[in-house]
Amino acid sequence: MNPILICNNLVKRYSYQQALGGVNLTLERGRIIGLLGPNGSGKTTLIKLASGLLVPTGGEILVGGMAPGVETKKIVSYLPERTYLNTWMRVSDLLNFFEDFYKDFDKVKAYEMLQRLNINPADRLKNMSKGTKEKVQLILVMSRQAQLYLLDEPIGGVDPAARDYILDTIISNYTENATVVISTHLIADIEKVLDEVVFISAGQIALQSSVDDIREGQGKSVDTLFREVFRC
Numbered sequence: 001m002n003p004i005l006i007c008n009n010l011v012k013r014y015s016y017q018q019a020l021g022g023v024n025l026t027l028e029r030g031r032i033i034g035l036l037g038p039n040g041s042g043k044t045t046l047i048k049l050a051s052g053l054l055v056p057t058g059g060e061i062l063v064g065g066m067a068p069g070v071e072t073k074k075i076v077s078y079l080p081e082r083t084y085l086n087t088w089m090r091v092s093d094l095l096n097f098f099e100d101f102y103k104d105f106d107k108v109k110a111y112e113m114l115q116r117l118n119i120n121p122a123d124r125l126k127n128m129s130k131g132t133k134e135k136v137q138l139i140l141v142m143s144r145q146a147q148l149y150l151l152d153e154p155i156g157g158v159d160p161a162a163r164d165y166i167l168d169t170i171i172s173n174y175t176e177n178a179t180v181v182i183s184t185h186l187i188a189d190i191e192k193v194l195d196e197v198v199f200i201s202a203g204q205i206a207l208q209s210s211v212d213d214i215r216e217g218q219g220k221s222v223d224t225l226f227r228e229v230f231r232c
Contacts, residue, residue, distance in 0.1 A: 011058035037200035051078040077146035087126035110143035
């Protein structure tokens with residue numbers, strides 16, 4: 001089975017600032033992967049490159065064997081760190097919009113998740129808390145039958161009580177051929193669902209390892225190893 005994401009000497013610069021400096025990375029299908037690093041390490045830049053929102057300065061990035069573009073957007077489901085949805089819209093309007101826009105959107109699944117989180121489809125986003133808006137956005141993203149899910153801080157704005165359900169939602173709504181990439185600072189909260197981690201620092205890959213290898217080989221949790229690697 002071909003990898004879902006390949007980076008070959010990937011470089012991204014903003015004016016005179018380098019965000020990524022020669023990243024080489026391969027992500028296989030059927031994995032839940034934590035993309036972890038301190039602020040400014042290049043996590044969001046890498047995710048935006050994979051989603052086709054940014055263009056590389058140098059090197060190569062392939063998603064499903066293709067350079068990011070119109071075709072890869074059909075197989076990538078992207079959750080940005082900030083809410084981008086129009087706040088005047090009702091939740092039901094957003095579901096209809098996604099159904100029209102994405103052929104792989106499962107509206108029945110979306111309504112089921114809304115019900116479990118006690119979110120009224122008739123409510124407008126402008127009347128919701130920040131955490132509830134983020135839940136709606138995650139539901140929209142995870143209701144697609146994508147091959148690559150790119151989640152930038154999916155649980156950062158929700159209360160601890162809802163995090164377990166959201167993580168369960170992520171686990172139960174992707175197929176064995178799909179990969180989920182989660183970028184977050186809340187490592188201890190997501191560690192239990194991860195198959196693999198990628199540590200990124202100053203635009204470079206510092207570590208790529210399975211979670212089992214970290215626990216068994218080093219006798220540490222991912223959270224503990226992260227604190228050691230990135231200690232100030």
